[in-house]
Amino acid sequence: MPRVKTEQKRREILDAAAEVFARRGYHATNVSHIADHMSMGLGTFYRYFESKLDVFHAVIEEVMGEVTMVIAHESATSSQTLYEYSAQVERIGRMLFAAFQKNRALARLLFVEAPGISAELNEKLRETTRFFGVATEAYLENGVKRGFLRPDLDREVTALMINAIIFEGVRQLSDPNTDEALLERWIRAITRLMFEGVAARSDLTRTK
């Protein structure tokens, strides 16, 4: 079989596996479920993947790669004003939502299933999370340096918080019952929270 065809079949199995894993969860998925889903013999699976764990690793890596791509394509230092930064946050948020929109259940796979499967996978997830944290931190760092973010901002912790918000949004929007309007509400609410907080304008000074 030519290299390209083999690669394509592997890809097909990968996609099928992602779908079945996402629907049933890792432990409830049998290799035979994946094979059945493709109307393919059980043995065929093992021509393309070493084991059930192997294909799960591949699926998770794929998802991580796509997600990582989203921020890898943005520059942490390009924003020169709060306004530009706000637009950038919105852009990143939209792209992450889009990344998971393709298959909403993948978020569950990544955040919920993966860490429980193997230490190796858990470590990879932590790494990706760390990567996200560092990236977001770089954005905040840039904002502080340029003067449009608070100089006393706890960049490290705040970065984790922002990421948590974004990923929670992804998780919420992964729910098949949510409508498109919710996305806009999330986008708007994130930027409002980040740049204005929750307080009424007139109350701002009183918290000190």
Add this chain to the structure above:
Amino acid sequence: MPRVKTEQKRREILDAAAEVFARRGYHATNVSHIADHMSMGLGTFYRYFESKLDVFHAVIEEVMGEVTMVIAHESATSSQTLYEYSAQVERIGRMLFAAFQKNRALARLLFVEAPGISAELNEKLRETTRFFGVATEAYLENGVKRGFLRPDLDREVTALMINAIIFEGVRQLSDPNTDEALLERWIRAITRLMFEGVAARSDLTRTK
């Protein structure tokens, strides 16, 4: 055996199960591990719990109950000013952290293991999250009504965001490698983000 003794033994098994589940994860835990951990016969387990899933449900419910207790004891309408609300947020955060501090691995059990085990458990987790969302929403509602929070605040989404931040904090602090100082940083960063946002004061008007 008197009712009280039975209840106590059940309690002991529950605690042992929580510990073993937390350490090894649901699937890697055998019922015999739990029995061994208590130096108890395997069959005895089944006199107190229907099945492995049964005891896991009980463990998760226990954890959920403790966590729910934290906000159940607070009143959503008690805060009359932004200052009081800020203090309340801090108090809730500290109590949640404390709840998981007892056994840090329980957070993993609740957030990581539980959703992958059974649809029922997943639903329970969603319910709890929903409960948290509604609760936080009530706080925001109160703030808007009393005028110390923005009237145009998207209460539903913002509530989810706040909860996401808090739970991410819990998750981070569940890491056995984190020190106590981090807790204070989280507490401070949450309140600052909520009530001030990330922007420098002078830039605030330019985002509009």
Add this chain to the structure above:
Amino acid sequence: MPRVKTEQKRREILDAAAEVFARRGYHATNVSHIADHMSMGLGTFYRYFESKLDVFHAVIEEVMGEVTMVIAHESATSSQTLYEYSAQVERIGRMLFAAFQKNRALARLLFVEAPGISAELNEKLRETTRFFGVATEAYLENGVKRGFLRPDLDREVTALMINAIIFEGVRQLSDPNTDEALLERWIRAITRLMFEGVAARSDLTRTK
């Protein structure tokens, strides 16, 4: 279960396994065959042995132990005359035959199946064979020293030859179709060959 009962059950499974292995061969034997043969559940087997290979090792070791015992109980230096040595060879032969008589197919297991299964088992067999070789060599050594065996005897090679003859006898007599008389013929033929050779008395000098 008391230690002694556990030990007894292990023993029963060992015996059953030996029989099934001997009849069907290692590869053609499934663990379920062994379990069926004992009218026992498949899982029970795994309470007493780690794996199919594990029980096979145990079986082979058992057989080797019994066989080794036979010569371990004889002294290589006790024979003072050719006559005594001849009697000793006969005694050892009879005991080896008897050892395998109990379960004739065990010889096949030991000599035929075992070496093909695992390197470890093969090494153990070689060790046992080496042990036999060294033992027989010691007998020959003693005979030469005492002067009742040829001084120019190649003790090492001759020891291997004698053992080969003995084990071939065992193998032949392991055939369920052989009768008891054959044992006597083997015993007699071995001692005659060893102590007289095949040549007619009158021809002896002409071979030089």
Add this chain to the structure above:
Amino acid sequence: MPRVKTEQKRREILDAAAEVFARRGYHATNVSHIADHMSMGLGTFYRYFESKLDVFHAVIEEVMGEVTMVIAHESATSSQTLYEYSAQVERIGRMLFAAFQKNRALARLLFVEAPGISAELNEKLRETTRFFGVATEAYLENGVKRGFLRPDLDREVTALMINAIIFEGVRQLSDPNTDEALLERWIRAITRLMFEGVAARSDLTRTK
């Protein structure tokens, strides 16, 4: 494809199979190993042999044939004196050693692997052994008839013993660690044992 080419390809596969079987053993050898070893498609194998067992039968038969050839070319009745017979034994021994020298691992295949594979193969091996026994018996018969061997010799059992010695020699010399000198020691030790026994000359009469 012309008959001759087909025959040649079959031969090539046979040789490749012999090598792989000898190296890995029957059960550890996959048909794909054989095909890979020839850089040949897996399916091609099945155009020349019915099955894995089929080719193994063919390999074993080949080896048996070669070995059988060795004695087939000798005449049981040609020796007229003990001296000639002794020379003949030596010649047969050398030729057998040589036959296995070509590929030492083949001995293992024949004596160790084959009997455990199938009843049919085991029977073939017994037949060959029986053939050897009968052949050797014929030599002894001739010796007795001509008067240079003991008239009371147990020809049947002694024939088996002689063969056992010879095959043990082959087995020993199949070990890749043995040197050439050992062959000479075996040859000499066999003829000395057969024609003189192990006893010192002066002790011979006392055994009676």
Add this chain to the structure above:
DNA sequence: GATGAATGAGTTTTCATTCAT
């Protein structure tokens, strides 16, 4: 009530063989 030996359904994985190209 306590125990732990027994059980067998369920899963992963291998590989000889087939057959469409």
Add this chain to the structure above:
DNA sequence: TATGAATGAAAACTCATTCAT
């Protein structure tokens, strides 16, 4: 004729659950 992708039967092994003592 040659190929190698596809196949699925078969086998080892695990472990939640039962039940006789």
